[in-house]
Amino acid sequence: MLGFLKRFSRMGDSELVERIAKGDSAAFDEVLRRYQPRVYSFACRYVKDRDEAADIAQETFLRLYRMASQYRPEAKLSTFLMQIAKNLCIDFLRKKKPVLLPELPESPAGDDTAVQAGHRQQLEQVRELVQRLPAKQRKALVLRHDQGLSYAEIAEALETTVSAVEALLVRSRRTLRERMDF
CATH class of the missing domain: 1.10.1740.10 (RNA polymerase sigma factor, region 2, helix turn helix motif)
Structure with a gap:
């Protein structure tokens, strides 16, 4: 044997x-x-x-x-x-389902439910805006913030360069800031 x-x-x-x-x-x-x-x-x-x-x-x-x-x-x-x-x-x-922002914790008794409702609305708006980003920008953003991948790992996953990943992330964050109305 x-x-x-x-x-x-x-x-x-x-x-x-x-x-x-x-x-x-x-x-x-x-x-x-x-x-x-x-x-x-x-x-x-x-x-x-x-x-x-x-x-x-x-x-x-x-x-x-x-x-x-x-x-x-x-x-x-x-x-x-x-x-x-x-x-x-x-x-x-x-x-893998992206979850870019954590869920809001349950409110302790006495919290203002109107404020909490506003936070939930903001979270939903951010999620919707992320989904509307161009595909490569969205993937780079999700891989960075949800998966915690390094720029090099994102570059490998997207089959691009580290500098291209940096540019994608800058553009995606700028787009999100411009589109947010809060």
Whole structure:
């Protein structure tokens, strides 16, 4: 059994993927052994949620298994896997419902309900204004303020530069300030 495992550990990535395409589960296990920690770690840093990162890592390898026959050895397997993981992370972040502002706390007895109603109205107006921003500005704003991503992480998610992210955030904040009527 040990000799069998050593044989797989010496195989190149493209040969392993070729064997996976033919249904070889031992080759798939070897790819998991080599790359699962790296893919999981990447997803953890990207989505900042261990459970979601585990799901993303699992889905990454399921996609490799399904798409093994489409893999082209010109690309390194690690690059191929990380691109799948990155796309899954971006999809997760896009689907996650943005909550840019916290909900107002319950008012203690005696608070002015008219003031509280005004705050709720302002929150709703801000949420509506954010939804009306151009898509890239909205995504940058949500990734920065809701997800807490760095400018570099946002640039990677939006496939742009850090300076472009800075410009997107400046424009989105300026637009929000101009449109707010309170």
